[in-house]
Amino acid sequence: MNPLSVRIGAVAIGRNEGARLKTCLRSLIGLVDRIVYVDSGSTDGSVEFALGLGVEVVNLDTSKPFTMARGRNAGFARLEQILPEMEFVQFVDGDCEVEPGWIHTAATALQADPRLGSVCGHRTERYPERSLYNRITDMDWRGKTGDVAFCGGDVLMRTTALQQTGGYVDHMIAGEDPEICVRLRQLGWKLHRLDVPMTRHDVAMLRFGQLWKRNVRSGHAYAEGAWMHRNSAERPWQSDVRSNFFWGLFLPVVILATAVQTHGLTLLLWLLYVVWMWKIAHGRKRTFDDSTVDAWLYGFFCMLCKLPCALGQLLYFWRLLTHQTPQLIEYKINPIMK
Numbered sequence: 450m451n452p453l454s455v456r457i458g459a460v461a462i463g464r465n466e467g468a469r470l471k472t473c474l475r476s477l478i479g480l481v482d483r484i485v486y487v488d489s490g491s492t493d494g495s496v497e498f499a500l501g502l503g504v505e506v507v508n509l510d511t512s513k514p515f516t517m518a519r520g521r522n523a524g525f526a527r528l529e530q531i532l533p534e535m536e537f538v539q540f541v542d543g544d545c546e547v548e549p550g551w552i553h554t555a556a557t558a559l560q561a562d563p564r565l566g567s568v569c570g571h572r573t574e575r576y577p578e579r580s581l582y583n584r585i586t587d588m589d590w591r592g593k594t595g596d597v598a599f600c601g602g603d604v605l606m607r608t609t610a611l612q613q614t615g616g617y618v619d620h621m622i623a624g625e626d627p628e629i630c631v632r633l634r635q636l637g638w639k640l641h642r643l644d645v646p647m648t649r650h651d652v653a654m655l656r657f658g659q660l661w662k663r664n665v666r667s668g669h670a671y672a673e674g675a676w677m678h679r680n681s682a683e684r685p686w687q688s689d690v691r692s693n694f695f696w697g698l699f700l701p702v703v704i705l706a707t708a709v710q711t712h713g714l715t716l717l718l719w720l721l722y723v724v725w726m727w728k729i730a731h732g733r734k735r736t737f738d739d740s741t742v743d744a745w746l747y748g749f750f751c752m753l754c755k756l757p758c759a760l761g762q763l764l765y766f767w768r769l770l771t772h773q774t775p776q777l778i779e780y781k782i783n784p785i786m787k
Contacts, residue, residue, distance in 0.1 A: 453556050455536045457481045457605075460524030462517055463543020464489040469651050474502055476547040481539060483532045487520040495543075505531060515777055517542070517602065518617035518625035525611065539605045544781075545572070545648040547603075554645050555605040566610035566638025567630070569600040570647030582654040584743075585750045591737050594644040598634065599627040603648045610638045618677070622775045624670025631678055631685055653781055662780035664754040668693055668761025669778065676769065690762055696725070696752065697759030722752050 459481040463470050470486075477484050486499040490511040499506050507523050509515060521540055528535055537556055541547055548570075555568045574587035604626070614632045617625045630640055654660060671693065675686035700718065707715045726748035733744040761778075768775055 453553065453560075455556060455560065456532060456534045457537045457539060457552065457556060458528040458532045458535045459484045459539040459541065460487065460521055460528065461485070461541050461543050462487045462489075462520035462524060463491070463495060464515070465491045465493045466495060466543040467493055469544040469653075470495050471498060472546045473541060473543050474499060474504055476549075477539070477541070478502065480547065480549075480552045482535070483528060485524040485527045485531075486543075487524040487527075489515040489520060514620075514622075514774060516619060516622050516625070516775075518621045519619045521625070522616045522619060525616065535608050537605055538608055538611065540602060541648060542602050542650070544653070545603055545650045546575070547648055548646040551645065551647045552605065554643060555647075558641065558643060559605065559607055562639070562641075564637075564639050565607065565641055566633045566636075567600050567604050567606040568641045568643055569597075569604045570643045570645045572601065572603055572648045572650050573646065575649045575651045576653075580655045581746070582657075582660045583652055585747060586650075586652045586654060588733075588737075588739065588743060588747050590650070592642055593736070594642045597640050597642045599630045600640055600642070602626045603650075607638075610636070613638075620775060621673060622669060622777045623666045624674050627670075627685075628674050628677065631674075631681070631683065635681070635683075655782075659780045659782070660750075660754070661757045662778055664757035665761035665764065666778040666780065667754075668758035668763075669765045669775070670761075671758065672762035672765035673775075676765075693755050693758040693762055696722070697755035697757075701756075726752055 459477050461473055461477070461484065474484065474486065483505060485505045485507060487507045487509060488496050489509045496506055496508065505527060507527050509520060509523060525538060528538060537559055539552055551570060555570065558568050559565050572590040574583050574590070577584045577587040610633055613636050614629055617629050621628060633640060654663065671686045671689045675690045678685050700721070704715050704718050726745065729748035729751050730744035733739040733747050734741070739747065
């Protein structure tokens, strides 16, 4: 039972998260009033483990395409049934561990400001030293504190705010978290990032192919979010989509296609990528006090990932034109339950 005067529920989602799910669910025990775990066809004993902890389990219909948005909505709907007096809900991915003091700190912030719709904190990687890709992901989680435009999948949300939005968009295969933030802000709610640890994440990204798929999925999310809100005043992600197409596809094609005709002069345009990397590295050092090596590594990977992001955007628009049902783009390797 949580020690605060408000009733708090938690929704964890996952599929074959193995030992990561055990850590996740255990980190919530005693911090919230009720926990719902939403499973999407695990075969590693995840459901049995959750039930053994006394956690409420929702098994998604696996005949329908799984999305994290659909899982979050199903978990929240179940919480509304078993904890109707719930005021706040903590969403967390099954590969994350909630920091011990997070929910108390976040709930206190929501109580103090009735205009806040959601609060987030700092997510970090549990094993940044295991691969270069983990290390870059850990850097990617760092964000400015204070009032923000977006929160991620780990977030403490005010129940009434979530209800006003109508929930997450079920069919989105990625990017459902920033998308709902757009609608929260349109409804007049504020979003805030506290300068405190929130969760520890295990991205478990050890291969280049995983990085590639993850960024294809990100590109798909950019394109879908931009298309969904193309007529809004804010027009979010429009610049991201244009940037990915320009740096990831258009400029490389122009350079290579014209290299012979220009006797190699257009190859000098590759230097634009170096300038762009320097700009990102300089910004990282100034904003987050990264080391020079880390800042340049981050800039390099930002450049490298433009191509898979652009391809993910093309994939979304192709699916849109051909009326295909989006399928989740998996990048993780399923762990063994321990």
